[in-house]
Amino acid sequence: MPTIFFYGPELDREKKKEMIKSFTEKASELTGIDKAAFVVYLRKSTHEDVGVGGTLLADKFKGSG
Amino acid sequence: MPTIFFYGPELDREKKKEMIKSFTEKASELTGIDKAAFVVYLRKSTHEDVGVGGTLLADKFKGSG
Amino acid sequence: MPTIFFYGPELDREKKKEMIKSFTEKASELTGIDKAAFVVYLRKSTHEDVGVGGTLLADKFKGSG
Amino acid sequence: MPTIFFYGPELDREKKKEMIKSFTEKASELTGIDKAAFVVYLRKSTHEDVGVGGTLLADKFKGSG
Amino acid sequence: MPTIFFYGPELDREKKKEMIKSFTEKASELTGIDKAAFVVYLRKSTHEDVGVGGTLLADKFKGSG
Amino acid sequence: MPTIFFYGPELDREKKKEMIKSFTEKASELTGIDKAAFVVYLRKSTHEDVGVGGTLLADKFKGSG
Numbered sequence: 001m002p003t004i005f006f007y008g009p010e011l012d013r014e015k016k017k018e019m020i021k022s023f024t025e026k027a028s029e030l031t032g033i034d035k036a037a038f039v040v041y042l043r044k045s046t047h048e049d050v051g052v053g054g055t056l057l058a059d060k061f062k063g064s065g
Numbered sequence: 066m067p068t069i070f071f072y073g074p075e076l077d078r079e080k081k082k083e084m085i086k087s088f089t090e091k092a093s094e095l096t097g098i099d100k101a102a103f104v105v106y107l108r109k110s111t112h113e114d115v116g117v118g119g120t121l122l123a124d125k126f127k128g129s130g
Numbered sequence: 131m132p133t134i135f136f137y138g139p140e141l142d143r144e145k146k147k148e149m150i151k152s153f154t155e156k157a158s159e160l161t162g163i164d165k166a167a168f169v170v171y172l173r174k175s176t177h178e179d180v181g182v183g184g185t186l187l188a189d190k191f192k193g194s195g
Numbered sequence: 196m197p198t199i200f201f202y203g204p205e206l207d208r209e210k211k212k213e214m215i216k217s218f219t220e221k222a223s224e225l226t227g228i229d230k231a232a233f234v235v236y237l238r239k240s241t242h243e244d245v246g247v248g249g250t251l252l253a254d255k256f257k258g259s260g
Numbered sequence: 261m262p263t264i265f266f267y268g269p270e271l272d273r274e275k276k277k278e279m280i281k282s283f284t285e286k287a288s289e290l291t292g293i294d295k296a297a298f299v300v301y302l303r304k305s306t307h308e309d310v311g312v313g314g315t316l317l318a319d320k321f322k323g324s325g
Numbered sequence: 326m327p328t329i330f331f332y333g334p335e336l337d338r339e340k341k342k343e344m345i346k347s348f349t350e351k352a353s354e355l356t357g358i359d360k361a362a363f364v365v366y367l368r369k370s371t372h373e374d375v376g377v378g379g380t381l382l383a384d385k386f387k388g389s390g
Contacts (some may be wrong), residue, residue, distance in 0.1 A: 001169055001370075001377050002333030003133055005346075007236060008326070008356055015355045017124065020116030023098075028119075030340045031333055037131055037377075039169065040116040041072060045326075048208075050237040050341040051215030052326050052362075054223075059212065066138070066182050066299055067175075068263055069153075073161055075134030078243075080160045082254065085246030087156040093249075095145045096138055103181075104261055105246040106202060110131075117131050117167075120308065137301060144372075147384065150376030158379075166378040171332060171370060172303030178273075181300040184288075189277065196268070196305075196312050196316040196364055198328055203262030210290045217305075225275045226268055228302055232312075234326055236362065238262075247261050251287075265365060307336075311345030311365040315355075319342065 001029060004040045016042055067092060069105045081107055132157060134170045146172055197222060199235045211237055262287060264300045273287055327352060329365045332375075341367055 004023050011019065020040045028035040047057035069088050076084065085105045093100040112122035134153050141149065157164045158165040177187035199218050206214065216234045223230040242252035265272045271279065287298050288295040307317035329348050336344065345365045353360040372382035 001330065001375055001382065003169060003171070003229075004332075005330040006352065007328045008352065009358070011355060013121070013123070015195070016114070018099040019351060019355050020121055021119045022351040024116065024119035025349055026344060026351075027085075027331065027333065028343050030336060033333070036118040038116075038118060039133060041110060042116075045115070045236055049211070049237040049239070050326055051219065051233075051237075053231040053233060054216045055361075056208070056212050056215055056218035058208070058326065060081050066180055066187065067135045068301070069156065070137075070298060071156065072133040072134075073163070076160060078253070080250045081244070081246075084156060084160050085251055088153055088247045089151060089246065090250035091152040092136065092138065093154075095141060095149050098138070098204060103246075104247065104263060106263070107244040107246075109244070114201070115131055122131065122161065126215040132344075135273050143381070143383070146374070146376075147381050150381055151379045154379035156268035168376075168378060170376040171372040179276070179302040179304070181276075181284065181302075182269060182326070183278055183298065183300075184281045185294040186273070189316070190346065196310055196317065198364060198366070200265040200267075201262065201287065202264075203293070204286065206290060212296045214286060214290050217286040218283055222266065222268065222279060225271060225279050228268070235330060238329070245261055248277075252261065263341040276387060305366055306328075309341070309367040309369070311341075311349065311363075314346045314349035316338070316342045316345055318338070 001037050002031060002033060003036070005043055006040065007043045008047050009046070011042070014063045066097060067096060067104075068110055069103070071105065072108045072110050074111070075109045076107070104119050131161060131167050132161060132169075134168070134177050135173055136170065137173045139176070140174045141172070196205060196232050197228060197234075199233070200238055202238045202240050204241070205239045208239070218235065261297050262291060262293060262299075264298070265303055266300065267303045267305050269306070270304045271302070326362050326366075327341045327358060327362070329358060330368055331365065332368045334371070336367070362379050
């Protein structure tokens, strides 16, 4: 039944798999709940739709990438 | 004022309408709050961004679809 | 794998059961996904922590209840 | 550490910047927490994936736009 | 229809009112959507249930408060 | 900037610390983003406010605990 949401950058398939596996195994170990009950959502967020410290990330990083 | 979020597969327009109608009517009936106050968000999630039991769904279903 | 969040008033046990059952059955029917895969979270919200139209609900309803 | 999620229509870049700045400054002022600690997520929602009062917005506004 | 979630410390009633009013007015102005359609949820989070940089805030601030 | 939400049972302090540390380190490694930018929210959910497969967990587990 536990559910995990990750809001962050898009990852490639191998990294998605590793994140889901790692989060689920650690959370299952700590809660004592079977791994089968865990759902992990990877919710993509880009520099165009998130602000940190009051500044849109797209502005913060422009010129630096 | 109540708000409902649905994280799941993309649905066609008729099914979206039916889900929103059904959730709202039942929740309005149970809370006693007017239907007009309810908002339902349908947040699409695909097999590429959700894991169950520690496995990315895209892997779980590959070969089966 | 689909997940539903309900943000609204606290309900008594019978109403919680009916909401969970109704949301799950309708969503299972519309998505074609087995009921066993659905998780519904009931997240309580009170008049002290929600605002509508720019006004805290606790203020909106004071004197009326 | 505080986090704000905005679910609503897509905005142009200037409006995104102003929303992030305004939310962060006001929340920093009210909580006494440094602006640098705030994250604001703008989560786009369209008339095709939100219902109000039991009706899909795409239906509510058809013909009017 | 837009919805805003604030995850952060508990605030006193006057600050809650000011946050809700400020977020709603700014978001209404930027989206062009009537204030009446906005819902703001204040979701309390404490130092016991949030981690920053890998450290539980309750540990980060112990001895400093 | 990435943010992680965990919806699940209450944990004791040591387990909270380990979950936050593990999620943050793995996510930092996979995204290449500094650990300092990660926030993890532990959102408690009980058997009284979550349903699985259409059944309130409080009913599912009664008599078994």
